[in-house]
Amino acid sequence: xxxxxxxxxxxxxxxxxxxxxxxxxxxxxxxxxxxxxxxxxxxxxxxxxxxxxxxxxxxxxxxxxxxxxxxxxxxxxxxxxxxxxxxxxxxxxxxxxxxxxxxxxxxxxxxxxxxxxxxxxxxxxxxxxxxxxxxxxxxxxxxxxxxxxxxxxxxxxxxxxxxxxxxxxxxxxxxxxxxxxxxxxxxxxxxxxxxxxxxxxxxxxxxxxxxxxxxxxxxxxxxxxxxxxxxxxxxxxxxxxxxxxxxxxxxxxxxxxxxxxxxxxxxxxxxxxxxxxxxxxxxxxxxxxxxxxxxxxxxxxxxxxxxxxxxxxxxxxxxxxxxxxxxxxxxxxxxxxxxxxxxxxxx
Numbered sequence: 001x002x003x004x005x006x007x008x009x010x011x012x013x014x015x016x017x018x019x020x021x022x023x024x025x026x027x028x029x030x031x032x033x034x035x036x037x038x039x040x041x042x043x044x045x046x047x048x049x050x051x052x053x054x055x056x057x058x059x060x061x062x063x064x065x066x067x068x069x070x071x072x073x074x075x076x077x078x079x080x081x082x083x084x085x086x087x088x089x090x091x092x093x094x095x096x097x098x099x100x101x102x103x104x105x106x107x108x109x110x111x112x113x114x115x116x117x118x119x120x121x122x123x124x125x126x127x128x129x130x131x132x133x134x135x136x137x138x139x140x141x142x143x144x145x146x147x148x149x150x151x152x153x154x155x156x157x158x159x160x161x162x163x164x165x166x167x168x169x170x171x172x173x174x175x176x177x178x179x180x181x182x183x184x185x186x187x188x189x190x191x192x193x194x195x196x197x198x199x200x201x202x203x204x205x206x207x208x209x210x211x212x213x214x215x216x217x218x219x220x221x222x223x224x225x226x227x228x229x230x231x232x233x234x235x236x237x238x239x240x241x242x243x244x245x246x247x248x249x250x251x252x253x254x255x256x257x258x259x260x261x262x263x264x265x266x267x268x269x270x271x272x273x274x275x276x277x278x279x280x281x282x283x284x285x286x287x288x289x290x291x292x293x294x295x296x297x298x299x300x301x302x303x304x305x306x307x308x309x310x311x312x313x314x315x316x317x318x319x320x321x322x323x324x325x326x327x328x329x330x331x332x333x334x335x336x337x338x339x340x341x342x343x344x345x346x347x
Contacts, residue, residue, distance in 0.1 A: 028112025028193070028218055029084035030055070030091030031077070031186060033104075035179055037128045037172075038119035039199035044093050046206065050214070051224045054090040056080070061098050070101035077102075078110040089218045093117070096182035097175045108186030113193035113217050116183045120198050120278045122176075122286075123255060123270035126168045127241055130160060159246045162254050163299050166290060169258070169267075173287040180283070193217055204276040240274045254293075261289035 032055070034040040044057040059080065060073055068076070077092070084090040091111070096104065108114050119125050187194040195217040202209045210223040242248045255268040264282035273279075294301055 028089055029081040029110070030089055030113050030115055030218060031081065031107060031111035032091060032093035032115045032117060033179065033183055033186060034093050034095055034117040035119060035125070036095050036097060036175060037125050037132075038117060039202070040093060040095075040117050043117055043197070043199070043202060046202075046210065047213075049225055050210065051226055052088040052220050053214070053218070054088070056092040059092040059094045061095070070099065070103075073099050073102055074106055077107045081107075081110040081112075084112065089220055096179055100178075102182075104182040104185040105188050108192065109189050111186070111192075113195065114183070114186045115213065115217065116179075116194075116196045118179070118196070118198055120200055120281070121270045121273060122169070122172060122265070122279070122281060123267055124241070124273070125172055126165055127160070127245070129168055129172075130158065130164065131244065157244050157246050160251050162250060165251055165254065166294055166299065170287065170290050170294070173283055173290060176283045177287070198278055200276045200278045241271060258286065258289050258293055261292060262286045265289075 030053075032040075032044075034043075041057070044055055047053060047055045048057075059077065060068065077094070080090075080092055089112075096102070195213060197209060197213065207223075214220040214223040238244055245251055252268060252271055255271045259266055259268045262282065262285040264280075265286035266279060266281075267286065270279055291301070
């Protein structure tokens with residue numbers, strides 16, 4: 001199928017879905033800006049499970065359409081948003097970090113509503129990234145399917161090395177600076193529709209959050225779920241991080257040190273949280289504190305864990321930061337954890 005025909009087919013699909021939207025209700029186009037490792041896969045799945053809306057998850061990623069230039073990406077986004085001319089809503093989600101150089105002001109002007117999706121618990125975001133690599137070793141995938149053969153992988157524990165956690169934290173904070181800049185640019189149009197949604201609020205009351213998006217922002221009325229649509233994957237990490245981090249006290253001490261230097265970003269409190277609390281974080285202060293802590297400890301400032309041990313875009317299954325004892329026991333036979341990735345004394 002030629003690119004033109006594929007585009008026509010996609011446009012036709014959008015028109016068919018919009019035709020099926022609930023009669024007479026006014027919809028709009030949605031630009032969903034999201035942070036990486038923020039629970040957005042669940043959010044996008046729940047949106048796609050509702051009637052009257054068409055959402056494409058991850059319009060661009062570090063691998064998907066990676067060759068497309070920033071200008072052509074903008075054109076594609078604007079064109080997608082312009083298709084939403086029927087009675088329902090449509091749009092896409094995208095992580096700004098995967099599309100550097102894009103003019104988000106221009107893209108935002110084409111959107112009927114800009115939605116920012118985030119996870120406020122920064123500590124659990126970092127843990128989630130490490131857990132993806134643990135699960136790849138244990139089960140070959142970065143998620144856990146309910147009732148699957150590798151469901152027990154969700155119980156795998158790991159040793160989290162402080163330098164890995166620190167590098168991931170700094171990278172996450174840098175991404176958040178870029179994310180907020182993209183959000184500010186996309187919603188710059190006076191009087192534009194804007195909604196900020198959080199993973200923790202979605203955990204606490206999914207129905208209320210969907211209603212806030214569908215009824216209050218997109219003008220679709222009450223959300224109505226399609227029959228038979230249920231998410232097959234399970235939450236990959238326990239709400240109590242002591243269940244998955246073997247050296248929890250060491251990581252907690254590091255988080256407390258960063259929090260002491262930047263009280264406006266309660267990193268240790270985030271780590272200890274076992275519920276759905278939302279947190280505010282002064283990202284600039286936290287970034288300065290994390291960099292200072294790294295310099296004070298004499299750790300290198302020119303590498304991230306995936307650059308040191310793996311390739312960020314194409315991580316190998318063995319490139320994880322984990323303990324040999326718990327994870328290797330569940331790993332495929334052909335996967336051997338490199339010694340360089342393990343903590344001292346066999347951890």
